[in-house]
Amino acid sequence: MTAMKPEDAVRHVIATDPTFAVHEVDVRGVTFKAFKNIPPTVPSLLAAGWARHGDGALEYLAYEGEVLTYADFTSKVHRLAHAMRDELGVRQGDRVAIAMRNYPELLALVLAISSIGGVVVFVNAWWTTEELDYALRDSGAQIVFADSPRLQRLEPLQSELGLTLIGVRDAEGQSAHDLTALETNAASDTAPVVTIDTDDDFAVMYSSGTTGHPKGVVQSHRGAVNAVFSWLMQSVVAPLVTPPEPDATAPPRPSALVVTPLFHVTATHPLFLLSLPAGAKITLMHKWDAEGAVRLMRDNSITRFLGVPTQSAELMQAALKMGETLPAMDYLGSGGAKRPGAQVTQLAEAFPNAGIATGWGMTETNALGIGMIGEDYTARPESAGKLHPPVQELRMLDDAGNDVPVGCLGEITVKSPANMRCYLNKPEATAETMQDGWLRTGDLGVLDEDGYVTILDRKKNIIIRGGENIACLDVEGALHRHPDVLEAAAFSVPDDRLGEAVGAAVQLKNGATLTCDDMATFLQGHLAPFKIPVHLWVQRDVLTRGATDKIDRRAIRTACLDNLKVKV
Structure with missing residues (x-):
């Protein structure tokens, strides 16, 4: 097979694979490029991934010795969905909060809430009672699924805010409702029948801004699934750009280790949600531990690691100390912050089979944005990479909203169906950030002639x-x-x-x-x-x-x- 240029490979996939066909859509009066044939909603990703997970038979979710097959996980999602609708009275448009550490139940709840038309409110598990009070008042969520530490912080708010608290894991028995009982008593384990529009709200994720309180980023179903299929498309484009050797063995089933909080897009979108149509297995860590991560990746042939730069560095140090190169790992990504340039070559030497990658995205973009991997990255370790195709557009703007010349400092501004709908209850902040479909990110950078973006500063404090x-x-x-x-x-x-x-x-x-x-x-x-x-x-x-x-x-x-x- 003759190697293609990346741009040619993208055009080839769009033209020949109906999954990644692109068309123009009108969303709230703005025209976007979007995938034409992908699942319309986040919960529909579950059924879309059934065949890729061995018709439900393959192991899907692992945590502390617990393992669920894809069929087990799907059944759990459906039972919780029926229980929330029948026992808790959740209806379409209701906002339901999740406040817990990275437990398997968190993943099931995301799909269960959204499958009945509810809106998932992701709560930062590190917040204090005061901070939780603000987010729950702001979002209007009155049903909260919580583990014990979060439940204890929520109890002082229960009466005043009229909260229904559902205990999860170590919080069971501490409130009037327990997740296990809800699931056990559910009327059905089949998918609930609900009509959800692709432009309905999927989730509210809180992102710190320059104002004192965090801003609730409202994400739509269309936004999340277009981000997911933008990443999925990369796995189809990659072998066209770098063809495998004729006698190469088939790549292993993708398997991801989740080490960052699931209330952030770095973990939810390019790891969890992507795992559904990609046929990937998910392994959750109870708590970050570099040597423990090395052992998990070695013993379970985990192929994908995505964490903040600190975790990449600590993983490398632990692997070197343990004499491990983690040969099954083919992707070592960084998100949430910029990785030090000097670290890129070090990681490539420590993990010779892995493509060292970087990514830039925002809660406001459903984590979709800019990135690069492998030789591109080692050649430009200070760069953030190129815009992920094919549904995004990029401009570099000055303060007046004018395009700046190539090579000049400008504000990274992106347009795609993955952009947020709005900031919850903040019309002025929304209008400042979203302009005719373009999202002004507040990050300043330089775009070179080859399309690579280098981020230099932040306008935001x-x-x-x-x-x-x-x-x-x-x-x-x-x-x-x-x-x-x-x-x-x-x-x-x-x-x-x-x-x-x-x-x-x-x-x-x-x-x-x-x-x-x-x-x-x-x-x-x-x-x-x-x-x-x-x-x-x-x-x-x-x-x-x-x-x-x-x-x-x-x-x-x-x-x-x-x-x-x-x-x-």
């Missing part, structure tokens, strides 16, 4: 700690609760392991003192632990301001890191 987005104003708002803090500025601090950590500078009242440990103790219960600053600078003078008399966060950060010569 966001700290990315190990792939977790933290709004500076969220941290500052909590710091201002302290009675001795007059003013506060939060910013990113370089961290060798996590990429970035949270730092803060505060102006104190005269005579007051505040240590970093004192501050951390005070913030417990107000902020999730990962948001609490690990470095604190204290001063009596007002914080540095810019020309408009606003706090100059960049200048403060520079002064704290450079002038004070603090080692980080």
Whole structure:
């Protein structure tokens, strides 16, 4: 087979494989390119993947010694769907929240809720009671499936918000409803009959923004499935670009290890949802442990690893220590944050059979965006890659919304059916971000003549700690609760392991003192632990301001890191 250029391979697949045929669609008055023949909704992915999973017979979901076949998992989804509709009264359009660590039940609940037309509200499992209170009020979700730590944080809100709490795993027996009982008493294990439009809401995922509270990103069914089939198409295009040797053995069944939280798109969309039509097996880790991940991947011939850069680095260090090269792994991806360029070649040497990959996407794009793998990446380790075809369009814009020339700094702006519908309850933020179908991402970069994008800066005041987005104003708002803090500025601090950590500078009242440990103790219960600053600078003078008399966060950060010569 003669190798094709990537662009030619994409055109060939679109023209010859009906699965990936593309047409134009009108969505709320905007015309998009979209896949023509793919499943219309997220729950329909379950049936679409049946044959790829051995007509349900293959192992699909593994966790801590527990294994479900695809048929077992499908039956579980259907039983929970009937139970939610019959016992809990969930109806189309109702928002139902999930608050738990990465358990198998979380995956089943996503499909069960959406299969009866409900809208999944993904709750950050690290949030405090205060943060949970905001998200539940904002989303209007009154039914929440939760494990024990989350249930305990939700109980103070139950009466005031009228919550129905369903205990999962270690929370069973702690509330009026248990998931096991709901599933056991379900009336049927066949798919519920519900008419769901492809442009109906599928989920609300919360993403930190420059405002203090996180923003609820409303994703549609069309958006999620178009993202999934954009990634699936890559597996069809790849052998056309790099043909296998004539005597090469057939590739193994894809198998993915999930190591990032399932309340983020990095885990839900390109791992879980993609696994359904791709015929891939999913393995969940109870808690991230690099050596444990190496053992799981080695012993279970796991082919796909996608985590934040910190996890890639720790996986590599553990594998080298254990003398493992993980030959079954053919994909080692990075999402959530930029991987250090120097690490790319190191990973390629440590895992010679794996294609080292990078990706950029957003909650607002259903994780679809830019990426690259293999030689492209090792040749351009500082780049984010190219736009994933075929339904996305890309522009680089200045502040006035004009296209900038190739090679000039601009805001990455994308248009595709995978873009969010809106920010929940935030019309002004939606209008600022979504313009005629184009999503202004807030990320600044440069597009070269070959179509590669290099991301250089963020317009948003966001700290990315190990792939977790933290709004500076969220941290500052909590710091201002302290009675001795007059003013506060939060910013990113370089961290060798996590990429970035949270730092803060505060102006104190005269005579007051505040240590970093004192501050951390005070913030417990107000902020999730990962948001609490690990470095604190204290001063009596007002914080540095810019020309408009606003706090100059960049200048403060520079002064704290450079002038004070603090080692980080």
